[in-house]
Amino acid sequence: MKPAPFDYIAPASVPEAVGVLAERGADSRVLAGGQSLLIELRYRTARPALVVDVNRIPGLSEITVEDGSVHVGALVRHAQLEHARFDDPLAGLFREVAPYVAHPPVRARGTFAGSLAWAHPASEWCALAMALDAGIELEGPSGTRTVSADSWFRGPFATACLPEELVTGVRLPRPPAGATAAFAELRRTHGSFALAAAMVVLRLAGGRVDWVRIGLANAADVPLRAMEAERLMTGERPERELLAQAAARAAAESDPADEPHAPAAYRRHAIGALVRRCLTQAVERAETP
Template sequence: MKPAPFAYAKARSVAHAIELLATDDARLLAGGQSLIATLNMRLSQPALLVDINGISGLDQIALKNGDVEIGALVRHAQAERSAEIARAAPLIALALPHIGHPAIRNRGTVGGSLAFADPAAELPACVVALGGKIEIVGPNGQRTINAEEFFKGLFETALTPRDMLAAIRVPAASADSRVGFAEFARRHGDYAMVGLAACAQADGKRLKNLRLAFFGVAATPVRARSAETALAEGDVEAAVSALDADLEPSDDMHASSEVKSHLAGVLLRRVARQLGRAPS
């Protein structure tokens, strides 16, 4: 099947992209790894595609005021090779190799992954676990939204049809930062049946500021707050038991809710071991 007819425009700047988005039923084109497939299946039939790949400055990774700022057009492969990401955002560095396959990572963008908000995607959970922020530009200017407030529902975010995601910001890792990441997928590169992104600060032999973000178990990334409390106190098995109160996975084509709940506990035990190790 081929896409329905659409018009095409190449944005010269962020301001130009926002101007073009004023057209009814316009969609942004970045890496296109999700959008092109939906176009070909006619699940999406926009009147206008606004290509933002030529906008300068959106493909930068920088350390600013204690944060790592990742531009919306940073490719997954670019982030995977980035020394700044490896050093200052190690959780994202752990997650990136799990995203699709090399061909997908060569084109797919960080901003596109967040804006598409697939519930089984890795990066949304990482940004939630890190307490990150999303920079959005729209017709009324720029605004910043906490990652936990950005993801609203299944493939639904705080972006309006006239908005554009410009960058994400996450706190830069320090010497006492601890991170962990694990997922279950039928094959490497497939969407995860269940996944977990976690970060914390070491406080002697304990953990503080612990954040556990599960993905693939709900319409958006889910903070496991009861498990966070138990794990911060050093009781891994109590944390696993607490997942019964934190998670309510539903059946899907990949696994039953019971299987997903079991896998979540397995992942938590694995990630707990990662959190207990100092970075090398």
């Protein structure tokens, strides 16, 4: 199907884009990589009167490594994260996760921030943002604000972004030095959305877990952080029994929906298995210098 007619504008700066959104935000949509929006336009599940293409705005395509955080500009593509080379455990996690996001052509255009703005429950990046307590940076007519990931996701395809606001970037706190990470996903075919996915970032100190984050995708109608499982592990020795208990706890924290190819009970079981695999791998990576 062809999209319904719409006006198109490509602002050259963030203030210009915000000015347009301030006037017409309620009946407009921002276009970033277009890998989700164009499908919505073609199926006419979205019928905005105006499309605001932000791709010509300079300065939004950088990954910036700072002391305590990594900043991902609003136009950083999935492919940039797939090839991230900076010196931080986060770069390894980006490289491990990115190949699970769609196919190379989609990754060449789709953006990290666009994934967070779209808020598909199965999005790997949304789970990563949740696990690491990302701050989503917004600019709107009343200025700038940052929303933490746990307040950002309001439901499937629903976020705290107001129609007159533009996401300008995402700030990810850097895991502590020496942290290791692992990611695992269950999907029906290469390139399809996750039936369930898990990621773990942890650090061992003195043979005990002193810091751990567990993120889950498609484990509920919003991305989840398995905080009870994290609490269970913190301060403990990462023995097999503990990892199994933490994985079971993470599965119990999840609330997956029935899907035609994967009933909820099956998906909950899969979440436990994926978390256990990630925990085991992250611990092995921490123990292998």
